Amino acid sequence: MKLLMLAAGYATRLWPLTLNKPKPLLPIRKKPIIEYAIDKVKNIDEIDTIYVVTNTKFVKNFHDWASSYKINKEIQIIDDEMKTVDERRGAIGDILYSIENKNMKDDLLVIAGDNLFDFSLDDFMAFSISHKPNATIGLFDVKSKELAKQYGIVDIDTNKKIADFIEKPKDPPSTLAAMCLYFIPAEKLNLIKQYQQDGLPLDLAGNFIAWLSKKEPVYGYSFQGVWLDIGDKKSLEHAQENYNPA
Numbered sequence: 001m002k003l004l005m006l007a008a009g010y011a012t013r014l015w016p017l018t019l020n021k022p023k024p025l026l027p028i029r030k031k032p033i034i035e036y037a038i039d040k041v042k043n044i045d046e047i048d049t050i051y052v053v054t055n056t057k058f059v060k061n062f063h064d065w066a067s068s069y070k071i072n073k074e075i076q077i078i079d080d081e082m083k084t085v086d087e088r089r090g091a092i093g094d095i096l097y098s099i100e101n102k103n104m105k106d107d108l109l110v111i112a113g114d115n116l117f118d119f120s121l122d123d124f125m126a127f128s129i130s131h132k133p134n135a136t137i138g139l140f141d142v143k144s145k146e147l148a149k150q151y152g153i154v155d156i157d158t159n160k161k162i163a164d165f166i167e168k169p170k171d172p173p174s175t176l177a178a179m180c181l182y183f184i185p186a187e188k189l190n191l192i193k194q195y196q197q198d199g200l201p202l203d204l205a206g207n208f209i210a211w212l213s214k215k216e217p218v219y220g221y222s223f224q225g226v227w228l229d230i231g232d233k234k235s236l237e238h239a240q241e242n243y244n245p246a
Contacts, residue, residue, distance in 0.1 A: 001046040001107050005034060006180065006205070007054045007062065007113035008094045010085045013232040016237045020056040023064055023230065024113035028239050032065065033230065034113045036245055041224045042071060045082065047109065053078040053098045081197030090203035091180070095190045107132075110165075110205070112180030112229075116243055119225035125238055127160075128183035131219045135188055137162075137209055139220045148172035152206035156220045165210035178206050178220075179227060188212075192208065 011023035015022045019027070022033035034052070041047050050073050054062050061164055078098050082088050093109055095110060109125075128136035139156070153172045155164040157209040165178065182205065184192075195208050212218050230240045 001044075001048070001110060002102075002104055003038075003041055003047050003050045003109045004095065004098055004183060005050065005052045005113045006091055006094060007034065007052050007058075007109055008080050008082065008088065009114070010057070010088065011114075014236060017150045017233075017236075018215035022054060022113075024136070025061055025192055026236065027244055028116065028232075029245075032114060033239075034065075034150045035069065036116050037111050037113070038069075038071065039097050040117075041109070042073070042102075044121065044125060046107075046125070047073060049073065051078055051098055052076070052113065053080055055082045058230065059148045059202065060133055065187060076102070088203070091205040092192065092195065092204035092208050093204065095208075096196055099189055099192065104189065107186050108182075108189060110180070110182040110184065113182060113192055114230045114246075116228040116230065117179075117223070117226060117242075118245055119223050119227075124221045124223070125178045125180070125183070127221045133185045133187040134217045134219055135212060136183040136207070136221055137183065138176050138179040140179055140224060141222065142175050142177045145172050148175045148177060151229075152204070152210065154178050154220055156222075160219050160221065162209075162213040162218045162220055165206065167204060167206050167210060176220075176222070176235060178209065179223075179229075180205055182209065186207070191215075203239045 008022045011018035025032045062077045152167045157163045
């Protein structure tokens, strides 16, 4: 299994903090944001390689970080060859580029490089593997209709299968949000290429999940605990002041 950390954004809402440093490398309690998520996979034996996909502007930052970060797994940095905000591939574009660039053929775990969460991924991985060859996504109840407007909102049936997925609804039907945490079995990697060939938008990873869930079963695993999606200065300051990892 491979882990792909998405870290190719330019984080314009955090300028000037992110003019010369990528958001996933900003510190929370003196530790880069990205390390909190990667620390959660250190003991997942199935994962043998960690890929971090970024853009050309920040590729050196990530190489420097990787050279000093101590972990028991191989880390490879992928340059998506984009140099400006206007050129960016989008989350789905970066996932597809990484798969093709590294010729990935194993199961793939995808995590956003700017997400903080305090829960273990062990049960999520067990749930995901038990539902192969179907994909699984991580879910979190944000408990606020106003917050829910910022996310993909999911409805799941009694079998934990996605029944509906609405990206950033103006009037959210619930507060169960899709995290940028995906388990994509090897058998389904080719569907990302099909999604691209259908000419569908590549910016939000949730769009692929919504599309896939209409074609075949996709399962959702709900987490309890703390999940922080760092998108702007307010959410960054909140994380810096309040995040207390286990």
